[in-house]
Amino acid sequence: MSTRQADASVKPARPRVAVVLFNLGGPDNQDAVRPFLMNLFTDPAILRVPPFIRPFLARYIAHKRVPAAQENYRLMGGGSPLLPLTERQASALEADLKQDWDAKCFIAMRYWHPFSEAAVAAVKAWQPEEILLLPLYAQYSSTTTGSSLVAWREAAAKAGLAVKTTTLCCWFEDEAVLANAAALAQGTIDAAKAALPPGTPLRVLFSAHGLPQVIVDRGDPYQFQIEAYVAGLRRYLTDPAIDSLVCYQSRATPQQWLAPSTDDAVMEAGRDGVALVVVPVAFVSDHSETLVELDMEYRDLAEKHGVPGYFRAPVQNDDPGFIAALAGVARHAQSRGPGLCSTAGGRICPTPHGNCPFAQAGHDTTSRMAIPAC
Known part of the structure; x- marks a missing residue:
């Protein structure tokens, strides 16, 4: 050789x-x-x-x-x-x-x-x-x-x-990450449509952890990246034009935080008579913000304000x-x-x-x- x-x-x-x-x-x-x-x-x-x-x-x-x-x-x-x-x-x-x-x-x-x-x-x-x-x-x-x-x-x-x-x-911006997140969201959207009475309008809330507005105003790129991530995720949905909103949860101090807040968005859905699919963004693992805040507190808020259906998409965790x-x-x-x-x-x-x-x-x-x- x-x-x-x-x-x-x-x-x-x-x-x-x-x-x-x-x-x-x-x-x-x-x-x-x-x-x-x-x-x-x-x-x-x-x-x-x-x-x-x-x-x-x-x-x-x-x-x-x-x-x-x-x-x-x-x-x-x-x-x-x-x-x-x-x-x-x-x-x-x-x-x-x-x-x-x-x-x-x-x-x-x-x-x-x-x-x-x-x-x-x-x-x-x-x-x-x-x-x-x-x-x-x-x-x-x-x-x-x-x-x-x-x-x-x-x-x-x-x-x-x-x-x-x-x-x-x-x-x-990674396309494979976006495609996977969108597939999980789409599965919940499809399940919601199947469970709701025919003709019930549906809105998707892309809920991210919030930040004080002053931190973003001083140059933090978080909000820009959240909005870009959601725009990329929507491209992979069956209906990219589905009624949706980016909102922010987990406000922890009395100062102004990023808006709209998820709780305000849930109450607005009640006034509009639309069911909700909540898609956690900025989270890749379940923790208190998903298992308690989204699954319990916002679900209770949705029921209190007459939201006709409330569904939460899974986070990615160790999805293959x-x-x-x-x-x-x-x-x-x-x-x-x-x-x-x-x-x-x-x-x-x-x-x-x-x-x-x-x-x-x-x-x-x-x-x-x-x-x-x-």
Whole structure:
């Protein structure tokens, strides 16, 4: 056999890639609710007040919210299902990626265990050649992905973890993700039409977690990306022109939040006499905002206001189509790294969105968010 033939028969080395999945985290028992809320509200990305005020205000807000939060988690069995669901996603994603890589998935939660420090230690012990940071938020916000990236980099620097890293900031435009989300929504739309009396009008509410308006006004690209994601999702529906509305849930402070709110949209449906299909967007795992807020609180509100039918589309969780799509997102990002990447490769957000990580990477080298682009 010639040298050329021998070389051709050698399979390329499989890269050893640690895939770090970012998510919010949630208390796993009733005693964890208070410290979870303290972690949430002491994050400067969440509570944007002067640092000397934040600990006192966070303690006050957490104290006020503990009873209601504990009741919500009691309704879900005592704690958040977010970590077990994320573990299922990680296991399924790892199995898919192992077809091409020596891959291992790690979980870094922001406000409850496992925190970034534990994930960094586990990644360092595994000794990867490359790291892919993959947020389980399709849409970028400084309050979610941005905050998680800051926590990861601080933990990695403290632990001396220095490995070639690709950072995926957002994946709301990925066609496979959109197609999968639309298929889940369409299934619920079809079921609603079959269950409702003939001729009952139907409206789709695309419900995303809200943000204070001031955060968006200061350059956060979240609302732009939510609206772009919904526009992409609608393209895959059987009737892209179906009566629909983008709305925002989970308002947590008295300041102005993104509008319209989901509760206002539900009450409006009652006045209009239209049935509702609620499609969660910005969530890829079930947690209190879907299992309690959408499934219980808004359903009760719909019944109270005479909505003729209320249906909720499933989130993607570990749906096989979603996992396959997410694996495609991971492969595409890793092929572009190291550095900062979107599904399009470079910056997607229009210029006014100054809190897009690409804007900070290119123009604000002093920011804690500064990352070199791919």
